[in-house]
Amino acid sequence: KQANRGTNFDAIVAGAGFSGLYMLHRLREAGLSVRVFEAGDDIGGTWYWNRYPGVRCDIESIYYNYTFSEELLHEWTWSSRYADQPEILRYINYVADKFDLRCDIELGTKIIAAHYDNQTHRWNIQTSNGMQASAKYFITAVGCLSVPNMPKFKGIDTFQGEMYHTGRWPHEKVSFAGKRVGVIGTSSTGSQCIPIIAQEAKHLTIFQRTPQYSAPAKNHPYNREFMRKTVENYEEIKERMRDSMHGVPFHARDQSALQDSPEVRELVYEAAWEDGRLLSMLYSYNDLLVEAKANETITDFFRCKIRQIVRDPEVATKLMPSFYYATKRPVIDNNYFETFNRDNVSLVDVRSAPIEEITSTGTVEAMYDLDMIVCATGFDAMTGPLFKMDIRGKSGISLKEKWEEGARLRTYLGIAVADFPNLFMITGPQSPSVIGNMLVSIEQHVEWISDCIEYLRSNEIEALEATVEAEEGWSKHFQEIANSTLVTKTNSWYMGTNIVGKPRGFLAYLGGVGNYRQICDRIAAKDYEGFSVISTNEEKIY
Numbered sequence: 001k002q003a004n005r006g007t008n009f010d011a012i013v014a015g016a017g018f019s020g021l022y023m024l025h026r027l028r029e030a031g032l033s034v035r036v037f038e039a040g041d042d043i044g045g046t047w048y049w050n051r052y053p054g055v056r057c058d059i060e061s062i063y064y065n066y067t068f069s070e071e072l073l074h075e076w077t078w079s080s081r082y083a084d085q086p087e088i089l090r091y092i093n094y095v096a097d098k099f100d101l102r103c104d105i106e107l108g109t110k111i112i113a114a115h116y117d118n119q120t121h122r123w124n125i126q127t128s129n130g131m132q133a134s135a136k137y138f139i140t141a142v143g144c145l146s147v148p149n150m151p152k153f154k155g156i157d158t159f160q161g162e163m164y165h166t167g168r169w170p171h172e173k174v175s176f177a178g179k180r181v182g183v184i185g186t187s188s189t190g191s192q193c194i195p196i197i198a199q200e201a202k203h204l205t206i207f208q209r210t211p212q213y214s215a216p217a218k219n220h221p222y223n224r225e226f227m228r229k230t231v232e233n234y235e236e237i238k239e240r241m242r243d244s245m246h247g248v249p250f251h252a253r254d255q256s257a258l259q260d261s262p263e264v265r266e267l268v269y270e271a272a273w274e275d276g277r278l279l280s281m282l283y284s285y286n287d288l289l290v291e292a293k294a295n296e297t298i299t300d301f302f303r304c305k306i307r308q309i310v311r312d313p314e315v316a317t318k319l320m321p322s323f324y325y326a327t328k329r330p331v332i333d334n335n336y337f338e339t340f341n342r343d344n345v346s347l348v349d350v351r352s353a354p355i356e357e358i359t360s361t362g363t364v365e366a367m368y369d370l371d372m373i374v375c376a377t378g379f380d381a382m383t384g385p386l387f388k389m390d391i392r393g394k395s396g397i398s399l400k401e402k403w404e405e406g407a408r409l410r411t412y413l414g415i416a417v418a419d420f421p422n423l424f425m426i427t428g429p430q431s432p433s434v435i436g437n438m439l440v441s442i443e444q445h446v447e448w449i450s451d452c453i454e455y456l457r458s459n460e461i462e463a464l465e466a467t468v469e470a471e472e473g474w475s476k477h478f479q480e481i482a483n484s485t486l487v488t489k490t491n492s493w494y495m496g497t498n499i500v501g502k503p504r505g506f507l508a509y510l511g512g513v514g515n516y517r518q519i520c521d522r523i524a525a526k527d528y529e530g531f532s533v534i535s536t537n538e539e540k541i542y
């Protein structure tokens, strides 16, 4: 295909990860001119940036892929249950080549501002390298976990050794050999890189603020026969994923944890522990995320496991988590707790004695001499990537200003925002995406948005905007569901509490991806109920 070289497009997409690439493909197939701007020097988004040792997806690879092309499903083979970053990035590149996507992507180009023009009903875009462009539709595909959270410790700039954030890992190989390494952070990312770094480093010091529940991932290679059968049954698998709570083709056992005897519960949890899927433990019973008493039964099980695995009782005690299980994203690992049995690994509790300062030779309070610090300290999730762009709607107010006013996030379906016509957010805040398999949510949003744009074009509608009432309704429903669970009781990136100054509030829709899809489809079927429109011919809002 010929690259689209002008500056006026039908649609501009921010980001060339899984969501931006599929959006480009869909809109181009529908005959639109599209330009994608990508901050990275290559495509891949999350899988371009996160190259730290041990990085893998926590969703099984056969479910963490596109499902829109049967041909693609037949062509691609995953090598193991949990694909590592290089394999996922190879897949993304394969898709980009297969569908000839690169010619419409501007790499190394950040969108810094997107302003809606009330006269032309178009979005004017500015990029970091001085480019200007405009489009009728502005679609954000910026990911949910793409702005690293780099803690601002006093003296951090004076550290003389190597310092990395896992979400901005260098492309060159980083050697740990002979080095005294410190890792800050013990969640999904920390638990992946810690066992690998420990194997090579002279000494590894782990700075832990909140101990985590983690279960073994039981990763293993896939064989050909398994892949063949999976692809053969993919239509059914796809339906089950789309209809599910978290975007995987399984659901929780339809029983309360409190109905089983402790002995039976033990067997149930043991089987889930052996199973190794991200949600196996949570799906043991149907009330673990809503009933505090039920949740306690599973946290007891985890604490017992940690005591069994970790030989030093003092270290094991430091590793005991106490928040409600799965109120943070569950963690699965390869030898995480076992790593604490190594002689070259030590654990420092920074909850009781927080990191105060980093000096030229290492960190902290009690002085630890380090050659390298690895920050596995997470991300400014969901709203962070959107706020990196100055997005201003009809009235000139920015998205940041709107959501910071009264510290109240408001969207319609997590896709649209009142006062921001023709702005579509893929996996935006208040949508389900991050609670499970991102790929199912990404495909659903991309397809819903492209259907919506087709509807606008065929009905000669210039602009579509969520109404304030629809937005209020969705935000209320969103909040009620979050409040009916235990999630709001725990501080986490889901709650925005990992970022200093960020308003506390749950960020993702917890009603389930299947229910959510039905709601979105119903709204579309009712001629986009909850949106107001401006028609092409007369400026009539109805």
Ligand code: NA7
Pocket (backbone or CB within 6 Å): 145, 151, 184, 185, 186, 187, 188, 189, 190, 207, 208, 209, 210, 329, 350, 355, 376, 377, 378, 379, 493, 498
């Ligand atoms: P997370 O889940 O946000 O974890 C970040 C970790 O870093 C967590 O253990 C934090 O402790 C710790 N942290 C953050 N700031 C500090 C400071 N200042 N001092 C000490 N420790 C700190 O990020 P991940 O990258 O692991 O995972 C993000 C998602 O990526 C994950 O949910 C999957 O979806 C994939 P805290 O718990 O805040 O006390």
